[in-house]
Amino acid sequence: MEGPDRTKAGYTVRHSCIGGLNLQGAEHPAQPVIQAQGVSLTFQTADGPIHALKDVDLTINQGDFVSFIGPSGCGKTTFLRTIAALENATGGRISVNGQSPDQARRSRAYGYVFQAPGLYPWRSIAGNISLPLEIMGFDKADRRQRIERVLELVDLAGFGGKYPWQLSGGMQQRASIARALAFDADILLMDEPFGALDEIVRDKLNEALLDLWRKTGKTIGFVTHSIPEAVYLSTRIVVMSPRPGRITKIIESPLPRNRPLDIRDSAEFIALAHEVREGLREGHGDD
Numbered sequence: 283m284e285g286p287d288r289t290k291a292g293y294t295v296r297h298s299c300i301g302g303l304n305l306q307g308a309e310h311p312a313q314p315v316i317q318a319q320g321v322s323l324t325f326q327t328a329d330g331p332i333h334a335l336k337d338v339d340l341t342i343n344q345g346d347f348v349s350f351i352g353p354s355g356c357g358k359t360t361f362l363r364t365i366a367a368l369e370n371a372t373g374g375r376i377s378v379n380g381q382s383p384d385q386a387r388r389s390r391a392y393g394y395v396f397q398a399p400g401l402y403p404w405r406s407i408a409g410n411i412s413l414p415l416e417i418m419g420f421d422k423a424d425r426r427q428r429i430e431r432v433l434e435l436v437d438l439a440g441f442g443g444k445y446p447w448q449l450s451g452g453m454q455q456r457a458s459i460a461r462a463l464a465f466d467a468d469i470l471l472m473d474e475p476f477g478a479l480d481e482i483v484r485d486k487l488n489e490a491l492l493d494l495w496r497k498t499g500k501t502i503g504f505v506t507h508s509i510p511e512a513v514y515l516s517t518r519i520v521v522m523s524p525r526p527g528r529i530t531k532i533i534e535s536p537l538p539r540n541r542p543l544d545i546r547d548s549a550e551f552i553a554l555a556h557e558v559r560e561g562l563r564e565g566h567g568d569d
């Protein structure tokens with residue numbers, strides 16, 4: 283397991299964000315955005331306590347793309363939900379932009395994408411994207427502008443008037459990403475958003491997400507079961523293990539931020555995938 287010093291230490295990122303665009307080449311000190319220190323979460327159930335998270339230490343810096351991977355029940359979703367104040371840690375501390383998760387939720391610090399698109403069938407795609415904006419009190423003209431911008435970002439320009447059932451599964455998931463992007467939070471939390479999609483659609487969405495991340499410089503936390511997906515997308519890969527749910531390894535990616543899909547055939551990619559697989563195997567051995 284990586285020592286806590288490594289996970290807590292700052293490091294430099296090779297990009298900067300100006301006007302929402304991600305420019306490569308400049309050296310800037312890492313800005314911690316999400317910090318977890320000794321985070322534990324125990325669910326009390328009729329069958330006894332479940333230690334969904336134990337002593338999780340992790341720092342996610344601005345512009346990081348961090349994937350969480352591990353076998354079912356290792357606490358990936360619980361950790362993401364705890365960052366988003368959808369669950370409360372029973373021990374330790376989490377800060378998001380220097381605030382508690384609850385304050386961060388109220389200040390709309392992040393967008394959250396669930397495993398299923400969760401679009402309302404009686405609202406058009408534009409209407410679905412508009413809903414959180416309406417709740418937040420954005421005026422009509424602003425909403426219209428934002429909807430257009432995010433539909434373009436996820437390559438759904440012109441589909442705002444369609445209803446969810448008129449779109450493919452991949453398009454619906456892109457619409458749900460657009461909804462999470464609409465209020466322009468710097469952080470995007472994504473819980474296995476492409477898990478239910480076929481390989482080809484998933485490849486396309488992976489490429490689109492990476493492109494969006496490069497363009498916007500957002501900080502992304504991403505849950506996945508797929509080693510290639512984690513390796514293709516991430517700047518860091520967090521390997522987790524169950525009983526109790528914990529981090530067993532953190533792997534920094536040496537891959538460049540610009541990644542065509544065929545990078546998956548490169549020796550670096552294959553070596554990294556191997557390292558993740560080994561990490562998963564080691565974690566499993568601890569059970």
Ligand SMILES: Nc1ncnc2c1ncn2[C@@H]1O[C@H](COP(=O)(O)OP(=O)(O)OP(=O)(O)O)[C@@H](O)[C@H]1O
Nearest residue numbers: 325327332334353354355356357358359360361527
């Ligand atoms: N609300 C809850 N009440 C009781 N136990 C829960 C609750 N939510 C999660 N758990 C348990 O906590 C553990 C971690 O669950 P979690 O969903 O975070 O794992 P995961 O790694 O995301 O799994 P998967 O890959 O299957 O989605 C599991 O044992 C799960 O059954």
